[in-house]
Amino acid sequence: MHKVIKFIFVMAMFAYANMVNAQLNVFTCEPEWASLAKELGGEKIKVFSATTGLQDPHHIQARPSLLARARRADLLVCTGAELEIGWLPILLRKTANAEIQPGKPGNLMVTEYLSLKDKPDRLDRREGDMHAEGNPHVQTSPYNISKIALILLKRLQQIDAGNAAVYQNNYDDFIQRWQRAIARWEEEASVLRGKSLIVYHRNWGYMTDWLGLNVVAVIEPRPGIPPSSAYLSKIIKQMEVSPAKMIIHAAHQPAKASDWLSSKLAIKKVQLPFTVGGSKTAHDLFSLFDETIQLLVSGLQ
Amino acid sequence: MSGNVLSETFDQQGIQQLEQRVAQLEAGALPNADNAFNPAISIILDGRYANFDDNSEGYHLPGFQLGGEAGVGETGFSLGHTEITASSNIDNYFFGKMTLAIAEHEGETEIELEEAFLQTLGLGSGVTLTLGRFFSDFGYLNKQHPHAWDFADAPLVYRAMMGNHLIDDGVQFLYLADSDMFLQFGAEAFRGSRFPAGGEQDNIGAWTAFVEFGDDIDDSNSWQAGISHWRADNIHREGGHGHDHGGGTAETPVFIGESNMSALDLVYKWAPNGNPVNKNFKLQFEYILRDEQGDVELEGSDPLESTSYDGEQTGWYLQGVYQFARQWRTGLRYDALSSDNRASDESVLEAAGLHDEGHDPRRISAMLEWVPTEFSRIRLQFNRDESTLVANNQWFVQYTVSMGSHGAHQF
Numbered sequence: 001m002h003k004v005i006k007f008i009f010v011m012a013m014f015a016y017a018n019m020v021n022a023q024l025n026v027f028t029c030e031p032e033w034a035s036l037a038k039e040l041g042g043e044k045i046k047v048f049s050a051t052t053g054l055q056d057p058h059h060i061q062a063r064p065s066l067l068a069r070a071r072r073a074d075l076l077v078c079t080g081a082e083l084e085i086g087w088l089p090i091l092l093r094k095t096a097n098a099e100i101q102p103g104k105p106g107n108l109m110v111t112e113y114l115s116l117k118d119k120p121d122r123l124d125r126r127e128g129d130m131h132a133e134g135n136p137h138v139q140t141s142p143y144n145i146s147k148i149a150l151i152l153l154k155r156l157q158q159i160d161a162g163n164a165a166v167y168q169n170n171y172d173d174f175i176q177r178w179q180r181a182i183a184r185w186e187e188e189a190s191v192l193r194g195k196s197l198i199v200y201h202r203n204w205g206y207m208t209d210w211l212g213l214n215v216v217a218v219i220e221p222r223p224g225i226p227p228s229s230a231y232l233s234k235i236i237k238q239m240e241v242s243p244a245k246m247i248i249h250a251a252h253q254p255a256k257a258s259d260w261l262s263s264k265l266a267i268k269k270v271q272l273p274f275t276v277g278g279s280k281t282a283h284d285l286f287s288l289f290d291e292t293i294q295l296l297v298s299g300l301q
Numbered sequence: 302m303s304g305n306v307l308s309e310t311f312d313q314q315g316i317q318q319l320e321q322r323v324a325q326l327e328a329g330a331l332p333n334a335d336n337a338f339n340p341a342i343s344i345i346l347d348g349r350y351a352n353f354d355d356n357s358e359g360y361h362l363p364g365f366q367l368g369g370e371a372g373v374g375e376t377g378f379s380l381g382h383t384e385i386t387a388s389s390n391i392d393n394y395f396f397g398k399m400t401l402a403i404a405e406h407e408g409e410t411e412i413e414l415e416e417a418f419l420q421t422l423g424l425g426s427g428v429t430l431t432l433g434r435f436f437s438d439f440g441y442l443n444k445q446h447p448h449a450w451d452f453a454d455a456p457l458v459y460r461a462m463m464g465n466h467l468i469d470d471g472v473q474f475l476y477l478a479d480s481d482m483f484l485q486f487g488a489e490a491f492r493g494s495r496f497p498a499g500g501e502q503d504n505i506g507a508w509t510a511f512v513e514f515g516d517d518i519d520d521s522n523s524w525q526a527g528i529s530h531w532r533a534d535n536i537h538r539e540g541g542h543g544h545d546h547g548g549g550t551a552e553t554p555v556f557i558g559e560s561n562m563s564a565l566d567l568v569y570k571w572a573p574n575g576n577p578v579n580k581n582f583k584l585q586f587e588y589i590l591r592d593e594q595g596d597v598e599l600e601g602s603d604p605l606e607s608t609s610y611d612g613e614q615t616g617w618y619l620q621g622v623y624q625f626a627r628q629w630r631t632g633l634r635y636d637a638l639s640s641d642n643r644a645s646d647e648s649v650l651e652a653a654g655l656h657d658e659g660h661d662p663r664r665i666s667a668m669l670e671w672v673p674t675e676f677s678r679i680r681l682q683f684n685r686d687e688s689t690l691v692a693n694n695q696w697f698v699q700y701t702v703s704m705g706s707h708g709a710h711q712f
Contacts, residue, residue, distance in 0.1 A: 052520055054574035061577075061710040063570070064483030064515030064525050071427055071477050086675075086710040093396055096477060098423035103393070125676060224674065226627050252576050254627065 024160050027070050027100070029078035029088065030057050031276040032139040033110065033148075035285045037077060039174040040152055044163045048073075053277025056252045058129070062087040067094055075159055076100040077152065080109030081116060081136035105158045110148045114138055117205045128222030139275055140207035142182050142289055149175060181286055185293045192296055196242065198235070200249035200258050203274070211296070216244050219257050227257050239265055246299035250274035270299040340389030340397075341706035345448045347381035349374075349699040355691050362461050362688055364614065364640030364657035366554055368496035368540035369464015373686070373695070374454065380405060381699070382447055384415070388706075395419045400446070415446075415468065427477035437467040438475075438487050439509050439529045440587055441566035445711070451583075451622045452666055453682045453697040457636040458589050458616025461662070462562060464496040467531065469507060483515045483525070493533050497560065500537025507533035515568075515712075520575040524568060525712060531562040539600065552602050554653035558595010558610065564588065568712070581624045588617040597644065597653050608646035612655065615639055630670040638662040638688070662688035677702040 023046040028034040034049035041047070048069045051057045057079070070076065070091055078084055092101060099106040116134025123132055138144040153171040157164040193212040200219045208215055217238060221231045246268045249258045255271065262269035272292050273282035282288040353376050360373045381404070388398035400416040418433030436444050442459065443466060455465040471491035478484040491498070493506015500506075509532070515525030538556045565588045572581035593612035598605060615638070622632035639661040644650035668682040677700070684695040 052575060054520075055576040056578050059578045059710070060575065061570075061712045063517070063523050063712040064513075065517040065523060067477060067485075068481060068483040068516075072479060082707070085707045090709040090711065093420065093422065094429070094477070096421070096424050096427050096429045096475075098425040101393075101423040104423075125674070128674075252574075252578070254579055 024074045024156070024163075025069075025072045026075045026077060027073035028076075029084050030139070032145075032285065032288070033077040033079070033152075035276040035288075036145065036149060036152060037075075039285070040149065040156060040167055040170045042166065042170050044160065044166055045156075053273060053275045053279070053282065054252050057083055058086060060087055062091040062094065066091055070095040070100065071097055073097060073100050073106070075106045075108065075155060077108045077110065079111055079136050079138065081111040081133040082131050083111075083136040105155060108152065108155050110151065111136055111138060113151050114144055114147060117209070118202065126222075128220070129224035135203065135205050137203040137274075138206055140204055141210045142178065142185065143210065144206060145285060146175065146178060146182075149178070177286070181289065185289055188297060189293050191300060195300065196244040197299075198244045198247040198261065200247070200253050203250065204248065207292070213296075216242055219247070219249075219261065226254070232257065232261060235261065236264055243267075246270050246296075248272050248296070248299070251278040268299045270295050272296070338389070340387040343384075343386045343703055343705035343708065345382070345384035345386075345446070345701065345703050347383065347448055347699070347701045348379070349381060349453060349697055350378050351376045351698075352696045353693055354695075355693040357691075360689065361654050362457070362638065362662050363660050363690065364642055364655060364662075365461040365638065366538065366540055366556060366653070366655060367461070367464070368499075368538065369466065371455075371460045371464045373693075381701075384446065384448065386416075390422065391419060394422060396422050427479060429473075429475040429477075431473040431475070434468065434470045435473065437469065437489055437491075437509055437531070438473065438511055438513075439467050439489075439531050439562070440564045440589065441525075441527060441568055441585065442587065443467050448701045448703070449708075449711075451585075451620065451630075451632050452634055452668055453680060453699045454666075454684070456587070456616075456618040456620075456634070457638050457662055457664055457688055458587065458618060461616055461638055462497060462589060462591055462614065467497075469493065469495050469498070471505075471507075483513070485513045487511050487513075493535075496540065497538065497562075498533040498536050499539065500535065500557075502535065506535060507531065521571055521573060523570050523712075525566075526568075527564070527566045529564045529566075531564075532560070534559045536560055536595070552599040552606075552652065554655070555598045555600050556593065556595060556610065557598065558593060560591065560593040562589055562591045564590075570712070577624070579624075579627050583622045584620075585622075586617070586619045588615070590615050597649060597655065599649060599652055606646070606649050606652070608644040608649040610642065610644050610650070610655070612640065612642040614642070624672075628672050630668075630672060632666075632668045632670075634664075634666040634668075636662075636664040636666070636688075658690060660690055664688050675708070676704070 023044060026037045026045050026047045028037060028049045030051055031049045031053050034047045037047050050066050051060055101107060119134035120130055123130055153167055156167045189211045196214045196216045198217045199215050202218050202223060217235045219227050221227055247258050247262050248270045251271060251273060258269050272295055273279040273288055276282055276284060276288050279291060281291045356376055383403040384400055386400045391397045397419045398416055402413045402415045404411055416435055418431050418435040420431045421429055438444060459465055469491035471489055473489045475487045489509040490505045491507040493502045498507040511527060511529035513527040517523040536558060539553055567586045569584045591614045595610055596607055597610040598607040618634055618636045620632060620634035622630055624630040640657045642655045650656050664684055664686045666682060666684045668680055670678055670680045672678045680699045682697040686693040686695050
């Protein structure tokens, strides 16, 4: 009997010690928010990302591993604006995790804090994959990342007040490095200003605005709809009048049409990482933008 | 002078109000108050053209008593289930969903209430309760609506044992374990008046228990497995196909007794780097074993013919679906059933259609789908159907589209 009580006591101590040292579980829908969370949370948090940089975050399923991870999450960080509409609502319902339900501090939808571009004037599924609330691919501008860093800091401090000072320090450090990096990227990218390009899918709006790039054609006739050959020859015709410098597309998008067009027009095709993990080099937010700018500049040559 | 200042202030206020209103309108922040909380509504349209070599009526599976919506369906042009679904958060405690299926049976339009349930929202500790009418978590495919199936018809084992779908009124308890691997336990208690249970019940007429687990192998591969059990002790089940003895009056087989079903399901999915948009593969397997004990009567016979009955039936299917291009999918399915039903009076067993007639039902199906977008699909399917004694070649051309709110990407 004595031994049993002793055993229970020891186990309880272990459990308590575990709770005290417990890291905050952060579940992110996209890898860019996982990377940002790591910058601010450091060793105080454990981060899991539902998608990698090689996946289209709209098209994944609420698979078993995501249910298990979201069940344990203290904070959910997702893009919102209907990007995850196919799987996040059902995931949230099925996990029964009260802390990460909409309206709770543990539920952060970053697009609620940004003003979105390309909000459609008219909602009609004839127009392809519509995002009624606007373009959700906000991570392509570093200024959006700065804004979300501050929002994420506040949430982390709210949920885990005990480590508020740690998060603040990490944030201060991150934002300083980030601002220096933005200045560097802008200098490197100055040659890109005013240049014309073709995109595969209209998901680069925040980046093209930031760098002053000019999107003259989109390979997908409508968002999510692959191009027909007739549509591609229309683009070729259009290029005779107003030529573009390069074609850009994301790692998770099909390369075939971009490759074909690139050889026909004899202009470079640049595959950009689009988000963290979209290429081997883009392993965090800094390397993501380093590589993106470098690839764009090399695309001019 | 003072008049000027006043009108200037007024103008500025007016302009500010106008700007605010424009901003609100642009943000879409001024919906009609009555409609602001409308549930999400979606409508599924499903239609088909079917052509069978063998068109004879009175489809029956040797060794099985059919019920629910089981059958081969109609030939020629017909509509499947037209579904209307409304769902919404009710408050911060409950989510609610209702699905109406509109279908035509023998020239009459019928509206069936397929689902009407509420479900707790974020109860905590991994617990979710569901109340009302819902699709049982028994097996894997049972949770899916017909429009989400990969083939135009249900697997034979679902047709034979569950009338295509195990739907009932009751309560479900789900517990999602706190572990890295997906592990979920559940139990359901049902009224038990619907096929494959049946009869008047004044308490819990049927219940289930199940466990589901699954994980990712890596970014590209994931799987899920489940074991489930369904049981009903006090069944009075009418239905199926009684052989006409030539006396003119139709006899309806009735099963009175208890039934146990156990299922094993396995699902494996692959997509390169976990991105299923252009290429993906799904392998799905279910095996169901059923054991029934009681009596079988032929209602309408005079004098009443009856026999003691001990039924043992198994069924399984294996299907693979491969998406080989952005808008194209193809799939293969193999179905098999077998029964070993015993009775004290074999002639009653035969008359009730529960004798296997020396034939194990089986079927092989192939399909090709064109899926232009997430919201529409056109399917061509061929069945070599040997579920009855006469082999039948069946062709289907089917469209399924969804309108309204975005559907869920379930695993």
